[in-house]
Amino acid sequence: MQAARDKRPAGPDEDLPALFGQSTAVFAALAGPTHLLQAANPAFFATIGEERARTGVALAELMPELAGQGFIALLDDVYRTGRPYTGRNVRVVLGDGPGAREAYFDFTYEPHRDSANTTTGILVIGVETTQIKHAQQLMAEHRALLEQIARQAPLAEVLDGMARSIEDLTPQEVLVSVLLADADGRHLRHGAAPSLPDFYNEAIDGIATGEGVGSCGTAAHRREPVIVTDITTDPFWAEFNDLAARADLAACWSTPILARDGALLGTFAMYHRTPRVPQDTDLALARVFASTAALAIERHHIEQARAAAEARAEAARDELAEAVRTEQVLRAEAEQRAAAAAELAARMRAAAAAQAATSRPDRCQLGGTRGCTDPAEIKIADSWGDAAWGCPAHVEEAILNVRTAFIASEELGGLAAYLGR
Incomplete structure (x- = not known):
């Protein structure tokens, strides 16, 4: 089956050892100045490639890629001086072409001596650390x-x-x-x-x-x-x-x-x-x-x-601020309307007092301190009994702003006649 399932997820304690892996020791015995491979363990051949698993051949011939990386020269030096060499986490490229791979090793080149203390070969002992x-x-x-x-x-x-x-x-x-x-x-x-x-x-x-x-x-x-x-x-x-x-x-x-x-x-x-x-x-x-x-x-x-929450909060703050501003504008407008209504009511009271001696003035009485020269055409009154004559424009303003004001001109048919004019 091609599509497999991992039914039991591994935890961190399982994953890290899997990543770091287990090290495998490699061993090879080399003889003579040409480093003839006499013996090696299976891990050595698995490392270099099973297709090269044979003995009785010089290491430089079996693994020619080593020469250009300095490893054969190191073997020559150990064989000549009799001094061992140890490398830690050393990089080596195994193979060549598309099949080449990078690997890392801890290894030791240990000289092998005969009974006369003469170096006759080298023991190669290593641990691949590539995975680590x-x-x-x-x-x-x-x-x-x-x-x-x-x-x-x-x-x-x-x-x-x-x-x-x-x-x-x-x-x-x-x-x-x-x-x-x-x-x-x-x-x-x-x-x-x-x-x-x-x-x-x-x-x-x-x-x-x-x-x-x-x-x-x-x-x-x-x-x-x-x-x-x-x-x-x-x-x-x-x-x-x-x-x-x-x-x-x-x-x-x-x-x-x-x-x-x-x-x-x-x-x-x-x-x-x-x-x-x-x-x-x-x-x-x-x-x-x-x-x-x-x-x-x-x-x-x-x-x-x-x-998103901050954006919503900011939008809410903006909406609240706009609502406050709108409320302030409406309050100011209401106050202005109230002031206008009070002024018009005052005009009506003043006009009523002024016309006490006459039945109908010639000019509009609702112009306030600024006055109005338009003819007085319509009489209005309020529930307090005050009445005044005014031009159509000032009468309309009074009716809109003073809630108790109404048309009082009987000859004009009252409020219904005014609205239908």
């Missing part, structure tokens, strides 16, 4: 990512840096992708994928979560890792086979990124150019960095929620 070296580098990058998260670096920057660090430090070529879940958990959006082609990232941006929807859609749906070792034969990838072929992708291992409460945050995927089955170190690496991505995404969500 790579794991230490990865953990250093991991600490740097945690520092980025702590100082609230942008999420895109954290995820992109995480993807690049994994791609740079893993021994085999890997292309990392992080997809982010929508709020409803039904779709996955592009988060980071620095080495995948743009057309691929665009095509899977917004992919649905669900059973059989590639590695990532299925991992998001199941809330557990989905390991597809060969995209060309796996039914989960039937819909995306052509897309994967265009992007030169042959395997995809996807791990869901989950919040502390189990909510889906996204997926962390590792793509490969050739079909490949993950090792324990690969799965441990995916879990460690999926957990780191979860921390970064959760922090991002918290910051987004905080910013």
Whole structure:
């Protein structure tokens, strides 16, 4: 079955040993000044490549790549002087061409002497530290990512840096992708994928979560890792086979990124150019960095929620301030209307007093201190018994502002006649 599931998530106590691995000791016995390989343990041949597993041949002939790296010269010096040599965490490139690989060793060249104390060969004893070296580098990058998260670096920057660090430090070529879940958990959006082609990232941006929807859609749906070792034969990838072929992708291992409460945050995927089955170190690496991505995404969500709350609070403060300003304007207008009404009422009382000796004046009595030269056409009165004659404009102003004022001109038909004029 191509799509495998890791049913029991490992905890940190399991992941770190898996990342740092177990060291394997290598041993080889070399004879004579040409360093003829007399014997070696299986770990030595596994390290240099089983296709080179033979004895009775000079080491420089068996492993020609060593000469250019100075190791044969070191053997010559130990053989000549009889003094042992010890190297710590020494880098060596094994093989050549596309099959070459970088490795690190702690090793000792120990001279072998005969009964006359003459050096007759060299014993090579070493421990490969490649996995430890790579794991230490990865953990250093991991600490740097945690520092980025702590100082609230942008999420895109954290995820992109995480993807690049994994791609740079893993021994085999890997292309990392992080997809982010929508709020409803039904779709996955592009988060980071620095080495995948743009057309691929665009095509899977917004992919649905669900059973059989590639590695990532299925991992998001199941809330557990989905390991597809060969995209060309796996039914989960039937819909995306052509897309994967265009992007030169042959395997995809996807791990869901989950919040502390189990909510889906996204997926962390590792793509490969050739079909490949993950090792324990690969799965441990995916879990460690999926957990780191979860921390970064959760922090991002918290910051987004905080910013949104602050924006709402600011909007509420602005609305309150606007309401206060509006209330102040309305209060000022009301006060102005009240003052105008009082002034008009005063005008009416003054006009009533002035017309006590005459039945109808010639000019408008409602102009106040400023006066009004328009003809007096309409008589108004209020409930207090005060009455005055005024022009249509001042009469209308009085009626609108003095609630007790009404048309009192009987010959004009009262208020109904005025409104229908």
